[in-house]
Amino acid sequence: xxxxxxxxxxxxxxxVLGTLLLTAALYFIGNRQHLFTKNIxxxxxxxxVNGLQVGNNVRYSGIDVGTxxxxxxxxxxxxxxxxxxxxxxxxxxxxxxxxxxxxxGLVGNMIINIIPREGSSASIAKGDTISSFSRxxxxxxxxxxxxTNENAALLTADLLKITTEILNGDGTLxxxxxxxxxxxxxxxxxxxxxxxxxxxxxxIADLETKxxxxxxxxxxxxxxxxxxxxxxxxxxxxxxxxxxxxxLNEIGNSVENIVDEIENGNGALSYLTTDTLVxxxxxxxxxxxxxxxxxxxxNMEALRHNFLFRRYFKKQERVQRKEAKKEN
Amino acid sequence: xxxxxxFSGRISGFFFEVxxxxxxxxxxxxxVFRGPYEFRELLNQCYTIGNRSLLLVGVxxxxxxxxxxxxxxxxxMEFGAESWMPSMVSISIVREIGPVITALICAGKIGSGIxxxxxxxxxxxxxxxMEVSGTNPFKYLVITRITATTLMIPLLIVFGDxxxxxxxxxxxxxxxxxxxxxxxxxVFNALSFGDLxxxxxxxxxxxxxxxxxxxxxxxxxxxxxxxxxxxSNSAVVYASMLLFIVxxxxxxxxxxxxEI
Numbered sequence: 193x194x195x196x197x198x199x200x201x202x203x204x205x206x207x208v209l210g211t212l213l214l215t216a217a218l219y220f221i222g223n224r225q226h227l228f229t230k231n232i233x234x235x236x237x238x239x240x241v242n243g244l245q246v247g248n249n250v251r252y253s254g255i256d257v258g259t260x261x262x263x264x265x266x267x268x269x270x271x272x273x274x275x276x277x278x279x280x281x282x283x284x285x286x287x288x289x290x291x292x293x294x295x296x297g298l299v300g301n302m303i304i305n306i307i308p309r310e311g312s313s314a315s316i317a318k319g320d321t322i323s324s325f326s327r328x329x330x331x332x333x334x335x336x337x338x339x340t341n342e343n344a345a346l347l348t349a350d351l352l353k354i355t356t357e358i359l360n361g362d363g364t365l366x367x368x369x370x371x372x373x374x375x376x377x378x379x380x381x382x383x384x385x386x387x388x389x390x391x392x393x394x395x396i397a398d399l400e401t402k403x404x405x406x407x408x409x410x411x412x413x414x415x416x417x418x419x420x421x422x423x424x425x426x427x428x429x430x431x432x433x434x435x436x437x438x439x440l441n442e443i444g445n446s447v448e449n450i451v452d453e454i455e456n457g458n459g460a461l462s463y464l465t466t467d468t469l470v471x472x473x474x475x476x477x478x479x480x481x482x483x484x485x486x487x488x489x490x491n492m493e494a495l496r497h498n499f500l501f502r503r504y505f506k507k508q509e510r511v512q513r514k515e516a517k518k519e520n
Numbered sequence: 521x522x523x524x525x526x527f528s529g530r531i532s533g534f535f536f537e538v539x540x541x542x543x544x545x546x547x548x549x550x551x552v553f554r555g556p557y558e559f560r561e562l563l564n565q566c567y568t569i570g571n572r573s574l575l576l577v578g579v580x581x582x583x584x585x586x587x588x589x590x591x592x593x594x595x596x597m598e599f600g601a602e603s604w605m606p607s608m609v610s611i612s613i614v615r616e617i618g619p620v621i622t623a624l625i626c627a628g629k630i631g632s633g634i635x636x637x638x639x640x641x642x643x644x645x646x647x648x649x650m651e652v653s654g655t656n657p658f659k660y661l662v663i664t665r666i667t668a669t670t671l672m673i674p675l676l677i678v679f680g681d682x683x684x685x686x687x688x689x690x691x692x693x694x695x696x697x698x699x700x701x702x703x704x705x706x707v708f709n710a711l712s713f714g715d716l717x718x719x720x721x722x723x724x725x726x727x728x729x730x731x732x733x734x735x736x737x738x739x740x741x742x743x744x745x746x747x748x749x750x751x752s753n754s755a756v757v758y759a760s761m762l763l764f765i766v767x768x769x770x771x772x773x774x775x776x777x778x779e780i
Contacts, residue, residue, distance in 0.1 A: 203567040206574065210675030213682050217716055220708040247712065 225259055231276040233261065235321040236291040236304070238271050244293055244302045250275045252289075252306040257281045260304060275304060277316075286313040291324045544736045548666055551659055558660050565668035569630050573676055576629060577622055581680035584621060585613065585687030593695065602696055606703050607710035609688045615715050618681035620767055623726035626673055627759035631734040634665050635755030638738020639748040647739070662739060666731035673727025674720060718774030725766050733759040 222228055225247065241263060250258040258277035266272045277285070288309045296303050306322070316322065357363055361370035368374060408414035415422045496505050589609055596602050638661060641647050650657040685707060692698040737755040741747045 199567045199571075200563055202571050203563060206570050207566075207675060210570075210678050214675075214678045214720065217678075217708075217711075218713075221711050221713055221716060224708055225712065 226276055226278055230279045231258065232279050232282055232316075232318040234258075234275045234277050234282075234285075234316055235319070236273050236275070236324045237266065237321065238273060238291075238293060238324050239269055239326050240293075241271050241273065242293050242302060244273065244304065248302050248304065249296070250277060250304045250306065252281065252285055253308060255281075257285070257306070273304065282317075283315045285316045287316055287320060287322065288313040289316070289322050291322050293326070540740070541732070541736050544662075544739070545732055547658065548662060548732065551656075552663050552667065556659070558664050561660055561664040562667055565664045566672055569626075569665075569668045570672035570675060573626060573629055573672075574679060577625060577676045577680045578683045580621065580625055581618065581683040582687040584617065584680075585609065585684030585689075586691055588612070588617070588684075589688040589691040590695075593691070603706075605692055605696070606688070606698075606706035610685060610707040610710050611715055613681055613684045613688075614711060615719055616767075616771075618684055619677045619719050619723050619726060620763065622677045622680040623673060623723070623730065623763050624760055626669070626676060626727075627730050627733075627763060628756050630669060630673075631730045631755045631759040632752045634669075634731065634734030635737040635741075636748055636752035638662075638665075638735060639741035639751035642738065642741040643743060643745070643748055658739075662735045665735050666728060669731030669734075670724055670727040673730060674723040677719075677723040677726070714774075714778035718770060718778055722767065722770035722774070725770065726763055729762045729766055730759050733762060 219228070244260060244263060246260055246262060248260045249256050250260060258275050258281075260273060261276045262274040264272045264274075273291075275291075285306060286308060288311060290307050290309060292305050292307060294303055294305050295301070307325075354365075358366045358369055361367060406413050406417070408418045495501050589605060592605065592608065593602065596605055596608070638647075641661070647657045647661070650660065685704070689698075689700050689703040692703055693700060734755045737751040737758065741751040
């Protein structure tokens with residue numbers, strides 16, 4: 193009798209444990225699907241759900257907060273996704289949050305990620321719709337990759353053509369690579385450039401030494417470099433110099449015009465310089481004037497010895513002698 | 521005296537057996553809802569089928585989980601997907617491997633036991649004696665056993681699944697440093713009602729099939745000790761075969777209703 197009772201007790205334990213295990217499994221699975229918690233529904237509209245299915249998880253900042261409850265096509269471009277979120281966590285989700293569809297790992301299930309945005313906003317309420325953001329799907333990525341591959345193939349073909357031409361010595365690049373003389377010239381140029389740069393640096397160093405040797409306060413160069421008043425004066429002088437230059441330029445132009453006129457035969461000077469007959473006449477006139485002047489001097493000498501003007505000339509000599517004495 | 525059966529004879533014999541077993545099942549359903557009930561014998565059978573098979577199912581399940589994880593681990597590691605081990609193992613065990621392996625073990629242990637027990641009772645004319653004494657042998661022997669297997673096999677499968685997952689978790693803990701909490705968290709993350717409910721429902725059918733075939737083979741045992749052995753053997757063979765057929769139908773139906 194006691195054996196029978198113990199058998200029944202063991203059976204009871206077996207049945208209870210088995211049932212508990214099954215119930216626990218059902219509870220945990222149901223709990224994961226938020227069947228035993230208070231939920232609120234939240235909506236979001238997508239253009240492409242990328243294979244999202246009913247039952248997929250909804251995450252807020254990486255934490256599971258609900259599941260996808262239903263997916264309905266609203267129009268040809270819009271799909272309405274209904275999510276069931278645990279009401280205990282909805283206080284943290286704001287109305288300005290954005291829903292995106294992503295993948296749980298590289299090969300994982302699709303999930304909805306609710307991403308919080310900056311700025312203050314009220315918490316979501318039952319039946320609210322939050323904005324969505326469609327990320328690039330793997331199909332889009334593959335399409336882009338395909339285009340990139342095609343472009344890469346074209347580029348490679350072009351590159352191959354270019355390298356072949358270069359190797360054959362065609363074109364500028366080919367000539368640059370294949371021509372030994374050019375290479376030597378280039379090498380020599382680079383060597384000269386190197387020397388030039390060395391000299392330049394030496395010059396700069398010398399200049400620095402000279403500049404540092406300038407007495408900035410007392411020397412003219414220092415004043416020129418540092419004194420603002422002198423600088424202004426120099427600037428003024430330079431302005432005047434520029435003006436003078438302009439005027440000189442004008443004068444030069446005038447002179448040029450005169451020369452042009454002379455060369456073209458306009459005016460008296462041109463007449464004098466270009467007409468040989470006049471020059472010959474003028475020469476004869478000058479000789480005549482010279483001879484006339486000589487004769488006039490002789491006449492004047494004769495006049496001095498004339499009794500009528502002798503007195504006047506003696507008087508003049510006396511005055512001159514007096515002035516000479518005064519000076520001595 | 522033995523005589524060779526022709527091909528058509530074998531075919532007609534097969535169909536006769538299928539038809540006879542169907543009638544046996546119909547009789548079960550007709551009698552099970554009609555009193556008087558043999559509760560004491562039912563509890564006795566539940567204890568024999570459930571408790572006495574737990575050790576075998578537990579050990580087999582544990583080794584199953586252990587080996588399954590050990591064998592799958594290198595392949596998953598090759599793809600860097602070790603973290604998928606709990607999901608993969610749990611879905612495989614809960615959906616298919618656990619129920620089928622447990623049912624096959626039970627078919628071997630319980631089905632053959634029932635077939636041999638009832639067969640020996642038939643051979644020794646104990647069943648006839650029960651009829652003469654006014655006891656309904658079908659109610660006492662068949663209803664209780666089929667009901668017990670139908671009720672106990674699902675529980676054994678639940679235990680088997682759980683112990684198999686424990687074995688898998690142990691390997692993951694020792695080899696991959698995955699804690700038991702994380703392992704079972706991932707297991708329940710991966711599982712859904714669509715995995716557990718069809719498996720649980722079909723396990724009732726598995727239990728029914730094991731009990732039905734065992735009881736039918738024992739109840740219709742041929743005379744002699746050879747008949748007992750044959751009944752026991754054919755109970756295992758037929759039950760195993762029927763289990764796979766039931767499993768196929770169950771998967772087919774659950775695919776429609778649960779979108780596996």
